[in-house]
Every structure is written in C-alpha cells, then in structure tokens.
Amino acid sequence: MTAQLNPRGDVAVLVPAAGAGVRLGPGRPKALRLLAGEPLLVHAVRRLAAAPSVHTIVVAAPAAEVAAVRDLLAPVAPVTVVPGGAERQASVAAALAAVPAGPEIVLVHDAARALTPPEVVESVAATVRAGHDAVIPVLPVVDTIKEVDAGEVVLGTVDRATLRVVQTPQGFRRAVLSAAHAAAADALTDDAGLVEKQGVAVRCVPGSEYALKITRPFDLALAEHLLAGGS
Numbered sequence: 001m002t003a004q005l006n007p008r009g010d011v012a013v014l015v016p017a018a019g020a021g022v023r024l025g026p027g028r029p030k031a032l033r034l035l036a037g038e039p040l041l042v043h044a045v046r047r048l049a050a051a052p053s054v055h056t057i058v059v060a061a062p063a064a065e066v067a068a069v070r071d072l073l074a075p076v077a078p079v080t081v082v083p084g085g086a087e088r089q090a091s092v093a094a095a096l097a098a099v100p101a102g103p104e105i106v107l108v109h110d111a112a113r114a115l116t117p118p119e120v121v122e123s124v125a126a127t128v129r130a131g132h133d134a135v136i137p138v139l140p141v142v143d144t145i146k147e148v149d150a151g152e153v154v155l156g157t158v159d160r161a162t163l164r165v166v167q168t169p170q171g172f173r174r175a176v177l178s179a180a181h182a183a184a185a186d187a188l189t190d191d192a193g194l195v196e197k198q199g200v201a202v203r204c205v206p207g208s209e210y211a212l213k214i215t216r217p218f219d220l221a222l223a224e225h226l227l228a229g230g231s
Ligand code: CTP
Pocket: 015, 016, 017, 018, 019, 020, 021, 022, 023, 024, 030, 031, 060, 084, 085, 086, 087, 088, 089, 091, 092, 110, 111, 112, 113, 213, 214, 215
C-alpha cells in the first residue's frame, strides 16, 4: 500500500541517510540496518509520512544504494531519493537541491532517529509556521557535565541547567536554510549550527526520548526494546 503524502502540506523533509554507521560496527550502511526486521530508514520515513504537514520527503542515500533505497521506500511513501555526500552536511545540501517549488518550511531529519514520533515533526513545523526561522527539538541534560583537559583532568563543572541535548527534525524557513548552506564553510554536525553562524535566532521546543539517535549497538538494542513495548 502506498502512503499518500498530503498535497496541501507545507513541509519538505530532508532525510540524511548516507552515513556508513561506523560506530554501529561492521555491516551495511546504518540506514539499511534492520530494527525489528525492517531497515532504520523505513521506520523513519513511515513516521515522517504519518505527519499531516509533510508534503515532500527527499532522502539522501549512500551513492551505491540509491536504486535499492528507491525500491525499499516505494511501498512506504512517495519519496525522492538522491545520492548523499561524504559528510552529513553534503548529504543535506544534495537533498535540499532536490526539493521542488512549493514547501516553504524545510525540516532536516536523521534517518538514524528512526523512532521519532510524528508529533515532534508537527510541533517543529508548527513553530516555524508561527514565525520562528529556525527550530530545534531538545531535551534537558540529565547527567553532570565536566570540562576536562587533554590529560583527562577536570577543569570545571558546567551548569547543566543552561545546556540542552539536540535532536532532529530541525526546522527552518526554506530561504534561511538555503542561505545557511550556501554560506557554509566548515562541516558541522547539525543544520541549526549553520544557521546560528548566520546570526539567526534558533528556537528550542521539547523533543522526545523516542527520537534518540541510533549510534552504537546499545542504541539499536534499546530501540528494539522500545518497539517491542509497542511504541
Ligand atoms: N549521514 C549522511 N551522510 C553522511 C554522513 C551521515 O547522510 N556522509 C547521515 C546518517 O545516515 C545519519 C545522520 O546523518 O542518518 C546522522 O549521522 P550519524 O548518526 O553520525 O550516522 P553515520 O555517519 O552513519 O554513523 P557513524 O558516524 O558512526 O559512521
């Protein structure tokens, strides 16, 4: 069954999915690793497609897997698949270049955050729609954080009350994200970082523990457990 994305939606979602997954250990590119019998990317795209605001989804796949990813996602949702780049930022830029005219809100969402609930997508999109140029989902920091020197000696304790753990989807007014990518010099690990360098204010909204980034084997085991619990 083919999910129909909402033609009246105003959001394009870029899905960087071209990473190798080195920290997950040897195997297929991370977005194609199985979670409860299905690739991480399938879980991620299914949840994006369930968000009513989403008009367009563009996936940046590993260059060698573009055809395989198209076949994989065809029964899940109508998506555009492009080859990604060597860095996450290049993959996002490639996906951004493939967004058709229309959607004026662009979200960037890691395939590795495969269990992100559609409600987070809607909340980020709604906050951009309400007038914020850049919006990120965050969680509070629960651990005590120390700064250390090169010798692993503590320099001091950071006030965690002012810190946030940052997730995706990150949402932007389309022109703001395009300008930030066009001006990008260094490769950063998130898109809000590029926008910050442009002097644009970035607004935080509540994220979700289900939006964890599946990075190491423990995360994959945790995600399996969460799915088994019916999330
Ligand atoms: N990503 C991408 N293109 C790259 C590198 C990363 O599209 N050249 C994507 C990944 O597929 C992932 C997201 O960016 O969905 C976040 O990256 P990360 O969790 O670091 O995934 P990997 O780079 O695959 O993992 P690792 O760093 O362990 O190799």
